[in-house]
Structure formats: structure tokens, C-alpha cells
Amino acid sequence: MSPRLVRADGDTPLRVTVDGQPLQGVRGQTIAGVLLAAGRLAWREGPSGAPRGVFCGIGVCFDCLVTVNGLRDVRACRRRARDGDEITTQSRGEG
Numbered sequence: 001m002s003p004r005l006v007r008a009d010g011d012t013p014l015r016v017t018v019d020g021q022p023l024q025g026v027r028g029q030t031i032a033g034v035l036l037a038a039g040r041l042a043w044r045e046g047p048s049g050a051p052r053g054v055f056c057g058i059g060v061c062f063d064c065l066v067t068v069n070g071l072r073d074v075r076a077c078r079r080r081a082r083d084g085d086e087i088t089t090q091s092r093g094e095g
């Protein structure tokens with residue numbers, strides 16, 4: 001089974017970009033939720049080059065970091081997506 005976006009009646013759709021690619025989500029969904037629903041299971045690399053995405057899902061491990069609207073090191077599992085967010089992926093040791 002692959003991740004997917006499931007909408008219910010009354011959900012408010014939103015649109016973000018991830019590395020310039022438009023993705024759709026719904027209001028209330030975390031950035032990690034939007035990425036997972038789009039089939040992105042990993043979006044950065046750790047120091048060893050191993051893929052990273054959601055590990056703990058509760059804001060403890062920092063494996064899910066992304067840059068949101070120019071702000072680095074945002075935990076994707078904790079930040080709710082907002083319509084128009086510009087999200088870029090990042091890896092440790094960058095910039």
C-alpha cells in the first residue's frame with residue numbers, strides 16, 4: 001500500500017511547493033503528512049548518506065528537517081502546512 005491523500009467532505013485544500021514541485025494537501029495536515037501523502041518517504045540525507053524522513057513523528061529526532069519559506073531546520077512532523085508554503089529539502093552539513 002502506498003501513501004496517498006484522502007480527503008473528506010469539508011476539508012480545505014491547500015497547495016505548497018517542495019523543491020519547486022507543487023503538491024496538494026489539506027488544512028491541518030503537517031508538512032510531513034503532505035510529503036508522505038505524495039509518496040515521499042525520505043527527503044534528506046544524514047551524515048552517512050542514509051535517507052531520512054519521518055522517524056519519530058513527534059518532534060524529537062530531527063530527522064525530518066526542511067526549510068520553509070527560507071527558515072531552515074523546521075521539523076516537518078511538527079509544522080502544519082499552510083497554503084503557499086515554499087518548502088525546500090536540506091541535508092546536514094549544508095550551508
Ligand code: FES
Nearest residue numbers: 057059061062077
Ligand atoms: S520525525 Fe522526528 S522530529 Fe520529525
